[in-house]
Amino acid sequence: MNIGQAAAASGISAKMIRHYESIGLCGKAKRSTSGYRVYADTDVHVLRFIRRARDLGFSTAEISKLLALWHGRRPSAEVKRLALKHVADLNRRIAEMQEMAGTLQHLAAHCHGDERPDCPILGALES
Amino acid sequence: MNIGQAAAASGISAKMIRHYESIGLCGKAKRSTSGYRVYADTDVHVLRFIRRARDLGFSTAEISKLLALWHGRRPSAEVKRLALKHVADLNRRIAEMQEMAGTLQHLAAHCHGDERPDCPILGALES
C-alpha cells in the first residue's frame, strides 16, 4: 500500500501520516526501492487506532502513551487513568465554554437587535 | 502610562498588547521621545474591551468587528448577530466535546481498571 491508500484506509490524511512519522508517533514506514512509503495492514491498524484516539480528542502526547500501553503489557489501570484525566479536561473546557455561551445568550436576550445604538452586549464589554 | 502599566490595568500581557498592535486589532500606541509606547486611559478602555471579548471566547477577527461597531454607529442588530453566531459556534464545540467525554466516560465505566491487560478503552480504539 502506498501512503495514499493508507490514508484512505485509515482516515488520516497523507500529510498527517508523514507528520506523525516525523514526530515519532508511529514508526517509520518501510520504503520501496524508489523511496515510496509502503504500508501493510498492521500499519493501517495503528493509524486507525491513532485516528480514533484523535477523534476522542486525545493529544498526540496522550496518543503516544496509549499506543505504548496498547503494544505493551496494557495495564488497564493506566489506560483508565489517562482516559479519566482526559474526560476531566474535556469537562473543564466544556464548563468554560458553557459559561461564555450562557453569558452571551443572556446578554443577547436583552438586546433588542434593531438599529438603535444602545446595546447591552457592547455595554457589558465596555463597562 | 508605559506598556507594563497598561498591561496591569487591562489584564492583557505586554506581549499580547504589542501583538494586537502589530496585527492592527488596536491602533498604534503613541511613542515617547525614546520610543516607549505611551498609553492614556482611553487606550486602556479599548484594551479592557478586547480582554472582555476575548474572555467570552471571541476570535481576534470577531473582536475587530465588535470594536468597529463599538466605535461606529453601533447598530445593535449586527452586534447581536455576531454574538449569537458565536454562541452557536460555542454550542457546536460543546456538543462535540460532550460526545467525546460521554463516550470515554462510558468506556471507562466498563473498564475494571486493574492490572489485567483486557481493557475496553483500548478495545474501542483498536476495533
Place this chain on the structure above:
DNA sequence: CTTGACCTTCCCATGATGGGAAGCTTGAAC
C-alpha cells in the same frame, strides 16, 4: 514515450500565546 496521478522533501501559514536574547532607557540609590 507521453501524460496524469501519485509520491518525495522542504518551506510557509494558521491563532493565541509565551520565552528569550541583545540592546537601549529610566529612575533611584550610593
Place this chain on the structure above:
DNA sequence: GTTCAAGCTTCCCATCATGGGAAGGTCAAG
C-alpha cells in the same frame, strides 16, 4: 555623577494540529 536594576524596544523561535504549495522523481495506462 556613576552604577544597577527594572523596564522598554525589536526580532526570532516555540507551541499544536493541520494544510497549502513548489520543485522534482516515479509509476501505470494509453
